[in-house]
Amino acid sequence: MRLAELAARSGFSNATIKYYLRAGLLHPGEAQSTTWAEYDDSHVRRLRLVRALTEVAGMSLETVRQVVLAVEEAGSEHEARGAAQWALSREVTDEPTASSLVRVDGLLARHGWTVHADSPHRRVLAAALDTVEQLGLPATDELLDSYAQALRPVAELEVSRVAEAEDTTVAAERLVVGTLLYEPVLTTLRRMAHEAASAPVRE
Amino acid sequence: MRLAELAARSGFSNATIKYYLRAGLLHPGEAQSTTWAEYDDSHVRRLRLVRALTEVAGMSLETVRQVVLAVEEAGSEHEARGAAQWALSREVTDEPTASSLVRVDGLLARHGWTVHADSPHRRVLAAALDTVEQLGLPATDELLDSYAQALRPVAELEVSRVAEAEDTTVAAERLVVGTLLYEPVLTTLRRMAHEAASAPVRE
DNA sequence: TCAGATCGGAGAGTGTGGCTATCCAACATT
């Protein structure tokens, strides 16, 4: 299909697709002549992915580009996971305090979770703990433990579903999409659970 | 304290604080004369809240403003919850499909959750389900049920902690801050759980 | 065959968000 048809199918404007091509968010079509390039389903899927990551996950185009490149270059599911995690973790501006890092490591140890020592999540989580502490709402270990305990079966189910994927590229994409796109599902459900949990005292 | 001291204590620049005052993110200080206004701890706390909501929760200043106003005007915890939820829910551009709304309602019914019929979360969740479906990663009821089941005890613990608050304003603030600021904690823990759950197959 | 439409590509322009810098009159300080 030509660019115009890709635009019609994806719902993006002609100009926006050109912009995404320039920005490296979309791989070029197969040039058939100077004025003719063939785009296929992979381009449609990519555009859907970009839309999902920007609109649902609220990511910037630059972050989307890094995630997309990481997924593309990954030769294995493991590699995809590592690259995607690096790309997904927000830049933590403030260095986390040592005490928060210790708390994170303690949490991991209590639950027997094996996480890479230089995994970005350790620092991201520690920084998040610092922030809530500064606002006078310190997270108790009890709360963190309940989070960890609740998430373990969920994570196992999710990982097992990703592992079913046929192809490496599909698996990598599924991993990233699943991690990111289910986050709004999870947080919205949590807010609903709050509403439900406080319902008895409602008017 | 004067504006300059508030700037020094909060870490924001003089100019930025003036900008926040204009934007309605920060309530004015008590004017002592034409060139002298008294700021207090409430201003320091507010600035910390703004920083937390923008930097950690990634919210726009306009959204922060709405949340802050909602919390300020709330006369009761219940009111604060309603106002905050309205403000917190992202603008859902696409209308959710009817079938997703049915799935959401089914989920709520299965778990006995009471949620307001016009709660924004129903539509937000349904729209999120539509999105993952479009990307070929449909959420099974099994997955949604496991999310809901995992989150219930967590939400109950969180709600009980908020209920301990002394003052209505403090309770409202705590509610919003808790809901929003613990989201990164939760999502980061989920990503860690993924890493831990797939560790056995790591190199 | 050839005039006009369409294509892909590149650069400049646009609008919004989040600050930042400059100016100003009023006041406080020495």
Place this chain on the structure above:
DNA sequence: AATGTTGGATAGCCACACTCTCCGATCTGA
């Protein structure tokens, strides 16, 4: 009275995410 600082208003700036305009090459219909 001279100087410096304050709060308030206006305008400017920069990054992001497009969007518009132009261009030469090529495809298409009569």
